[in-house]
Amino acid sequence: MRGLGVRGAAGLLAVLLAVSLAGCSDSGGESGDGPAIGLLLPSRAVPRWENSDKPLIEKRVKELCSDCTIVYANAENDAASQRQQMNSMITRGVSALILDVVDPKALRSSVRAAQREGIPVVAYDRLAEGPIAGFVSFDGAQVGRLQGQALLKGMGARADGGGVVMVNGDPSSPNAAWYEGGARAALRDEVRILKSYNTVGWRSENAHDHMSAAISTLGPGRIDGVLAANDSIAAGVISALKSARVSPLPPVTGQDADLDAVQRIVKGEQYMTVYKPFRLEAEAASAMAVALARDNDIDALVTTEVDSPTTEDVPAILLDPTAVTRETIGRTLVRDGVFTLDQICTPKFRSACDRAGLTR
Structure with a gap:
């Protein structure tokens, strides 16, 4: 696995903008009529989730897709709660999920359930198990x-x-x-x-x-x-x-x-x-989720591939920390x-x- 340096990050932002705007060109422009994207964060114990990641993702998704809506849930560090939240979003019929997983093994069945319903899952910050569509994080x-x-x-x-x-x-x-x-x-x-x-x-x-x-x-x-x-x-x-x-x-x-x-x-x-520049991470995940929600290709977004315990060659973006x-x-x-x-x-x-x- 390889990270993305400063120069690469600048290039990534340009690609994210171009691909995401292209992905929104067929949106119809009617606010609220577009895809719903589920956002599942793991806890409030670490301040960044609520203070940085959530508002950054919400803002970027709306910038990239004005008629998209965000469905949000926080698991409070409880895997059973996150599984219930994710299954509820699947039942609701969201178009894509951004999942910062509490416990990868405990959520594996929910990721599989999402795939069965045609809902792509973007693993955010932590590598989830099961058939995820993409992964965005920093080089751990x-x-x-x-x-x-x-x-x-x-x-x-x-x-x-x-x-x-x-x-x-x-x-x-x-x-x-x-x-x-x-x-x-x-x-x-x-x-x-x-x-x-x-x-x-x-x-x-x-x-x-x-x-x-x-x-x-x-x-x-x-x-x-x-x-x-x-x-x-x-x-x-x-x-x-x-x-x-x-x-x-x-x-x-x-x-x-x-x-x-x-x-x-x-x-x-x-x-x-x-x-860890959370803005870059949030923007990458938002662009990936919007593209997947609209059935667009994400090849131009990804910079590498990773393997999870259950899935090989997951398309990924790994950013460099400082x-x-x-x-x-x-x-x-x-x-x-x-x-x-x-x-x-x-x-x-x-x-x-x-x-x-x-x-x-």
């Missing part, structure tokens, strides 16, 4: 590699044989193993993995419990760095470290560029996060309009932003 192995490489840099001299705790994602998510594999590849032969945990639901409170257990078992002096799979997990890890009065804090990784994580980075509590540290917030997140300096540098964080050079 690269996400893990960026985290591992940054952690080694943050550890400095302690990276030579130092001790690391890994607080990974939810094992029901295929991305969790993808991220962990990339991270382990970067850390291999450099550090000692002292403890490794899986975090059900990607929840901060579960990560807090894992980190508290690691501190209790190992002692804070042996923990030179923490590989936290995403920003919600990083929040729990840092909370546990602070509760145990660990000082200075070891470098802690993250992912998703949540605003509170960016502020922790500015403050020096979290070392890095991984920025590591963000305190030194690069301005030229990544602020430059791309993800956050303004005013959003990051609230009065509470003003002095930290001054020290980081963000407000000069």
Whole structure:
């Protein structure tokens, strides 16, 4: 599997626009009379789903197809609920589905049911199982590699044989193993993995419990760095470290560029996060879903193919993520309009932003 770099991303946007506009040329222009596209997101525990992905997808679908409607559901991290939501959309007769799957195995039968009804399923962010029509995500192995490489840099001299705790994602998510594999590849032969945990639901409170257990078992002096799979997990890890009065804090990784994580980075509590330009992901998935809903070909959209445990050669778009540290917030997140300096540098964080050079 290969990702799509910055130059490739620019080219992709042009293709998305051209193909999607062509796909809408036969819409008839009557708002509400066009296809219905189902959007199924996994949870509210990770802020990006409701704050970024949902509005971006809704906006882009309407831009590409003014008479399309979005049918939305959030599974609240419950596979049974998501299966029920998806089956309801199939019964309703949506024209295409964008599925960010909670548990690929649990939803496999629903993906097959959609295929039987002629409803194409676009797997979004996480690779679903069953006969999916396409997959849009970021290169998960690269996400893990960026985290591992940054952690080694943050550890400095302690990276030579130092001790690391890994607080990974939810094992029901295929991305969790993808991220962990990339991270382990970067850390291999450099550090000692002292403890490794899986975090059900990607929840901060579960990560807090894992980190508290690691501190209790190992002692804070042996923990030179923490590989936290995403920003919600990083929040729990840092909370546990602070509760145990660990000082200075070891470098802690993250992912998703949540605003509170960016502020922790500015403050020096979290070392890095991984920025995944959600707009590109949302636009790619929207274009794919609109094209499929109108029975159009998606060959011009895809950049690679992937294999799931059940399906080979799934047409896919894999985008490249970017590591963000305190030194690069301005030229990544602020430059791309993800956050303004005013959003990051609230009065509470003003002095930290001054020290980081963000407000000069």
